[in-house]
Amino acid sequence: VISVVGLSHKSAPIEVRERFALPAERVPELLRSVVAHPAVGEALLVSTCNRVELVVAPRAGASLEAAAAACREALAALAPGAPASALYALTGGAAVRHLFGVAASLDSLVLGEPQILGQVKEAYEVAQRTGTVGSVLHRTLARAIRAAKHVRSGTAIGAGQVSVPSVAVDFARRIFGDLRGRTLLLVGSGEMAETVARSLLSSGARLLVIGRTPEKVRALAESFGGEPCAWNDLALALERADVVITSTSAPGFVVDPAHVASARKKRRGRSQFFIDLAVPRDVNPEIESLDGIFLYNVDDLSRVVAESLLTRGREAVQAQSIIDEEAKSFDRWADAEQATPLVVALRERIRGALRFELERSLRGRLRHLGAAEREALDTMLDAAVNRVLHEPTTRLRQAASVGDLDTPSFPELNSAIEHVFSLEGGRVSSDPLRSERPEREGASSVPRSGAAELEAASSDPLAVDLDAAADLSAGVSGSR
Amino acid sequence: MSALATIAFYLGVIAYSAASTLFFLELARQSVQASRSAWGPRVLAAGAVVHSVHIVVASLVLKRCPVESLHFGLSFSALVAVAAFLLLRRHANLDPMGVIVAPIALTFLVGAQFVGVDLEPEQLVSRPLLVSHVTANVLGLGLFVVAGASGLLYLLQERRLRDKRAGGVASRLPSLDALDRTTHRLLLGGFPLLTFGVVTGAIFSRQFDSFAGAALARTLFGFATWFLLAGVLVLRRLAGVRGRRAAYGTVAGVLCVLLVVLIYVVRPGGHS
Numbered sequence: 001v002i003s004v005v006g007l008s009h010k011s012a013p014i015e016v017r018e019r020f021a022l023p024a025e026r027v028p029e030l031l032r033s034v035v036a037h038p039a040v041g042e043a044l045l046v047s048t049c050n051r052v053e054l055v056v057a058p059r060a061g062a063s064l065e066a067a068a069a070a071c072r073e074a075l076a077a078l079a080p081g082a083p084a085s086a087l088y089a090l091t092g093g094a095a096v097r098h099l100f101g102v103a104a105s106l107d108s109l110v111l112g113e114p115q116i117l118g119q120v121k122e123a124y125e126v127a128q129r130t131g132t133v134g135s136v137l138h139r140t141l142a143r144a145i146r147a148a149k150h151v152r153s154g155t156a157i158g159a160g161q162v163s164v165p166s167v168a169v170d171f172a173r174r175i176f177g178d179l180r181g182r183t184l185l186l187v188g189s190g191e192m193a194e195t196v197a198r199s200l201l202s203s204g205a206r207l208l209v210i211g212r213t214p215e216k217v218r219a220l221a222e223s224f225g226g227e228p229c230a231w232n233d234l235a236l237a238l239e240r241a242d243v244v245i246t247s248t249s250a251p252g253f254v255v256d257p258a259h260v261a262s263a264r265k266k267r268r269g270r271s272q273f274f275i276d277l278a279v280p281r282d283v284n285p286e287i288e289s290l291d292g293i294f295l296y297n298v299d300d301l302s303r304v305v306a307e308s309l310l311t312r313g314r315e316a317v318q319a320q321s322i323i324d325e326e327a328k329s330f331d332r333w334a335d336a337e338q339a340t341p342l343v344v345a346l347r348e349r350i351r352g353a354l355r356f357e358l359e360r361s362l363r364g365r366l367r368h369l370g371a372a373e374r375e376a377l378d379t380m381l382d383a384a385v386n387r388v389l390h391e392p393t394t395r396l397r398q399a400a401s402v403g404d405l406d407t408p409s410f411p412e413l414n415s416a417i418e419h420v421f422s423l424e425g426g427r428v429s430s431d432p433l434r435s436e437r438p439e440r441e442g443a444s445s446v447p448r449s450g451a452a453e454l455e456a457a458s459s460d461p462l463a464v465d466l467d468a469a470a471d472l473s474a475g476v477s478g479s480r
Numbered sequence: 481m482s483a484l485a486t487i488a489f490y491l492g493v494i495a496y497s498a499a500s501t502l503f504f505l506e507l508a509r510q511s512v513q514a515s516r517s518a519w520g521p522r523v524l525a526a527g528a529v530v531h532s533v534h535i536v537v538a539s540l541v542l543k544r545c546p547v548e549s550l551h552f553g554l555s556f557s558a559l560v561a562v563a564a565f566l567l568l569r570r571h572a573n574l575d576p577m578g579v580i581v582a583p584i585a586l587t588f589l590v591g592a593q594f595v596g597v598d599l600e601p602e603q604l605v606s607r608p609l610l611v612s613h614v615t616a617n618v619l620g621l622g623l624f625v626v627a628g629a630s631g632l633l634y635l636l637q638e639r640r641l642r643d644k645r646a647g648g649v650a651s652r653l654p655s656l657d658a659l660d661r662t663t664h665r666l667l668l669g670g671f672p673l674l675t676f677g678v679v680t681g682a683i684f685s686r687q688f689d690s691f692a693g694a695a696l697a698r699t700l701f702g703f704a705t706w707f708l709l710a711g712v713l714v715l716r717r718l719a720g721v722r723g724r725r726a727a728y729g730t731v732a733g734v735l736c737v738l739l740v741v742l743i744y745v746v747r748p749g750g751h752s
Binding site: 304307 | 653716
């Protein structure tokens with residue numbers, strides 16, 4: 001059904017990936033150039049800091065491999081001279097499984113991170129605005145999103161925090177709830193401490209900065225919009241601080257139990273959260289015995305990160321089985337879709353014949369009928385075609401999707417029906433009886449509208465209405 | 481009329497049971513996705529409405545003012561607890577407390593059915609004093625039940641933070657700060673009621689022929705509870721004692737309150 005060609009953090013280092021990075025405004029241009037290729041019918045580009053992947057559906061008559069080759073060419077043109085081995089190409093079921101896994105964050109650098117699903121939806125919306133998605137990618141993306149949601153709701157793949165700053169913020173929230181209006185004291189400086197401080201500040205905390213070098217303190221406070229404090233005012237700053245981050249290069253403890261006990265008394269027992277990121281440690285661990293005082297050092301935070309990653313890794317096994325199940329279900333749908341062109345042609349043939357006869361009668365013995373009667377006859381004709389073709393359609397779809405040793409295979413049925421009804425390659429051959437297929441309201445080769453429609457389709461993916469499928473198939477500009 | 485009371489009772493039982501289950505499932509859910517809607521509080525609120533209908537209709541049928549009867553008093557205090565919880569949860573994310581409040585409301589609603597309708601000192605004390613005594617106790621009990629739930633969750637959350645454990649149930653519990661504030665507010669609200677209840681209870685006890693046995697135990701536990709909770713409030717005010725110690729004090733005080741109620745319920749001849 002689809003091909004996926006691209007590169008990710010698993011196949012290429014950042015020096016290679018950055019050469020393939022494409023500004024957002026150039027994505028439509030790339031997509032248009034890809035679908036201009038004779039082998040490609042539909043295309044979208046998933047572009048994140050960890051991956052650049054073209055997802056395409058081939059045109060009618062073109063193979064998945066040909067579509068993949070076209071994608072490879074298009075991507076290679078983005079980064080001339082980049083190693084070809086960085087690009088991988090997946091086709092058919094493997095591509096579907098890969099796309100589902102990507103949407104479910106099983107292929108992400110940080111397993112279970114939630115952003116990727118939004119990025120996949122965004123990729124679809126961009127492609128839709130550009131006009132490069134049709135029914136195949138629409139259905140595939142809807143299934144991918146459904147699978148991703150299933151994984152997130154059915155497993156703990158997104159449980160816990162997987163970075164030191166996010167763990168620190170999580171614990172701070174468990175102590176204080178809302179961090180707005182809380183005071184954060186940064187003692188010393190350091191890359192990790194500043195990152196943690198930035199995370200806490202983004203939640204609305206106020207910042208005090210204290211250190212032994214006044215110039216550094218002032219510069220740091222300015223860069224964060226905080227308040228600089230003199231080193232001698234440490235005790236005073238401790239009284240004001242709800243969260244204290246320490247990261248000095250002092251050889252011994254900077255904060256000891258006497259400091260904290262005194263501050264605690266002045267704070268009338270309000271809780272304090274100490275995050276000691278220094279090695280050697282800045283905060284004497286004895287302060288933990290004080291009621292309402294919580295101390296976490298870099299090992300504590302790292303251990304929580306490791307536990308979260310371990311949990312996510314365990315959950316990934318279950319998540320993968322969900323993805324496999326969803327992909328299998330999608331494969332069945334895609335297989336059944338093979339029958340659609342034949343069903344459409346058969347329907348056209350029978351309806352055309354009946355309509356021809358009906359129109360002849362309406363011009364002759366039935367010419368006295370009024371508009372209402374004519375409309376009723378038209379409706380009856382449609383109902384009759386549906387009734388006659390219901391069972392054959394079901395059997396054709398079954399043959400296409402599951403197959404059965406006791407019954408003829410789909411290719412056999414296909415050629416037999418084509419032969420008996422004079423259909424050519426799933427199309428009605430030139431035929432004097434052929435009549436125009438009436439336009440159906442709402443039928444279109446291109447799905448109706450962006451992510452909202454994707455959501456709807458993902459919540460009811462099995463609602464593959466025969467007529468709608470037939471209309472889509474008839475309308476899609478050859479993307480099968 | 482009595483059929484309406486019975487129907488309201490059973491609907492209350494169903495709603496409280498469903499709310500308990502929903503709160504539990506929400507707390508135990510594995511997924512990190514937030515649930516789309518807070519059904520637990522809604523079902524609990526629906527339970528409170530039918531519970532109110534039950535109390536009003538049943539008291540009319542039995543011709544008993546709800547605050548003149550331990551039967552209705554217990555049931556009414558559960559209603560107060562639910563109402564207090566539903567009001568407080570609007571100001572902070574306290575929904576997980578429902579996992580304690582909803583089952584307690586259910587227990588009180590059902591348990592009240594096994595308690596006699598008449599009050600023991602009915603013939604001995606003045607009616608206005610009795611009504612005031614029971615009203616204060618009923619309201620106080622309702623508030624203390626929620627305070628106890630809040631104190632328990634504080635201890636659980638605090639334990640998890642001391643263990644430096646992330647994820648799991650604790651990550652869905654309210655913050656320590658919110659729990660501490662909630663406990664304190666409820667104690668502040670319930671303490672004057674407790675004081676009034678203890679004082680009037682002591683007056684009633686002195687009017688009995690024999691100030692001994694269950695009545696004596698009740699009075700003693702009543703005073704012990706008062707001292708315990710007064711200690712929690714005073715120490716917080718004067719010495720800034722809050723957090724774990726205050727939570728332990730609160731939970732102990734609430735257990736004493738429940739013990740006093742239990743002694744009253746199981747007194748000789750006190751149950752139907």
